Amino acid sequence: MKKYCAIALALLCAALPAAAQKEYGLKFSSLINDDLTLENAIRLGLENNSEFLSARQEIIIAEQKINEAKFRFLPQFSLQGTATWYDLEYPMVLPDAVANRFLPSTDTLSEKKFFGVGVTATQYLYSGGRIRGTLKMARANLKQVQSRYETVKNAVVLDIKKSFNNLLHAQEYARFTQKTLDTANQWYARPSGDAWTQIRQRALLADLAVRNNQAKRALGEAQLAMLVSLNKELNSTITIKGDFVPVKTNWDLPHLNLWAMEFRPELKSAIYALEADNISIDLALSKRYPDIILNGSYEQMGADTLEDVNKQISLAVRLPIPYNFSEQIAQKKAEQRKSSLRRAAIEDKIRIQVASNFESMRFWQDEVLQRQAVYRDLKTRIEAAGKTAAKTGTSPLEALLAYEQTAAGYFEAILKNRVAKAELEWAIGQDLQ
Numbered sequence: 001m002k003k004y005c006a007i008a009l010a011l012l013c014a015a016l017p018a019a020a021q022k023e024y025g026l027k028f029s030s031l032i033n034d035d036l037t038l039e040n041a042i043r044l045g046l047e048n049n050s051e052f053l054s055a056r057q058e059i060i061i062a063e064q065k066i067n068e069a070k071f072r073f074l075p076q077f078s079l080q081g082t083a084t085w086y087d088l089e090y091p092m093v094l095p096d097a098v099a100n101r102f103l104p105s106t107d108t109l110s111e112k113k114f115f116g117v118g119v120t121a122t123q124y125l126y127s128g129g130r131i132r133g134t135l136k137m138a139r140a141n142l143k144q145v146q147s148r149y150e151t152v153k154n155a156v157v158l159d160i161k162k163s164f165n166n167l168l169h170a171q172e173y174a175r176f177t178q179k180t181l182d183t184a185n186q187w188y189a190r191p192s193g194d195a196w197t198q199i200r201q202r203a204l205l206a207d208l209a210v211r212n213n214q215a216k217r218a219l220g221e222a223q224l225a226m227l228v229s230l231n232k233e234l235n236s237t238i239t240i241k242g243d244f245v246p247v248k249t250n251w252d253l254p255h256l257n258l259w260a261m262e263f264r265p266e267l268k269s270a271i272y273a274l275e276a277d278n279i280s281i282d283l284a285l286s287k288r289y290p291d292i293i294l295n296g297s298y299e300q301m302g303a304d305t306l307e308d309v310n311k312q313i314s315l316a317v318r319l320p321i322p323y324n325f326s327e328q329i330a331q332k333k334a335e336q337r338k339s340s341l342r343r344a345a346i347e348d349k350i351r352i353q354v355a356s357n358f359e360s361m362r363f364w365q366d367e368v369l370q371r372q373a374v375y376r377d378l379k380t381r382i383e384a385a386g387k388t389a390a391k392t393g394t395s396p397l398e399a400l401l402a403y404e405q406t407a408a409g410y411f412e413a414i415l416k417n418r419v420a421k422a423e424l425e426w427a428i429g430q431d432l433q
Helices: 002-015 038-048 050-071 130-187 195-230 253-263 265-288 325-388 395-428
Strands: 076-085 113-126 291-302 308-318
Touching: 038 130, 038 195, 050 130, 130 195, 130 265, 130 395, 195 395, 253 265, 253 325, 253 395, 265 325, 325 395
Parallel strands: none
Antiparallel strands: 076 113, 113 291, 291 308
């Protein structure tokens, strides 16, 4: 029995996602710019992103529209008071804005004024499903808005992850090139050898200096890109911290595809759009059915006093007869088919994105380990040679330059590896451990 329980528990754990998408909140002070972790950078970026904040407001608007649709189930009350002065040669009915009151001609009346107060209540007893359909449509719209919110959030998070990793890479590579240049200058503080050898030495030192300057320039560009991603002033100063090391994932493509079908907000939005089209068809079909309306009113009126009382309760049946009924049905069904095709296209697109990013992740996951082995081997040899070997001729500088180029390739592989993981997480709509 314990064996079966253990197996069931293992299957349940295998069915769970790698890690739930983090709920990056907005509770992060924009004044904190020092030693930002990736998570805090994402929170700060979301806090400052206008498109993301706008998507949040759209959710609030959609929620209010649901409340508005719910009110249509309740009786509609109105209070009204009127004061009319008139001089008529023929009886008339006042406009709807002043309660449709009938006024006789003034030929037989001494008073030419009229006052009235009253309350009116109107309740739809049956509407052919139009009121309920309006509420369903508002709820479907809320789901679509929430999906758009998630889509915007995922795009912002991916952009910040890329900028963060680019800055980590630029910081690490700039430190490395500066250290390598310092080592070369220390080794060749006093050039030796013949004139031709010293020329080659000078050229190799200049090459290392150029690569160091390029690394510093790339660091400045990465810092600027990070400020743009965080939507901060371009003259701000920020620092980040994190481990610039390779990452990996052990999940296979079928699992990732299943999670993408479940969590990608674009697919959810397409499903909700199809749901909205189905509701639109129901609303169009509901025009075949009548409205049954209950109306009641209580009024007190008169010329000098409000002693006269009018009471009434009415039951009305109203059947709309639209001229374009059949065209509306055909239009809504065409929109429904269009949404179905769009959903299928989005599913195919998501599968392609997951497969492409998965292959990229798998390649750089293996490639970075191969480059890491070479880099570590050369680092050990360089450090050993720096302690024992003579620093003459151009061989040490050529070795340093080759080592620097190998390190550049290794750091680039780490960057590609980390970015590939971020893009794979975006493709499936979930963070991976």
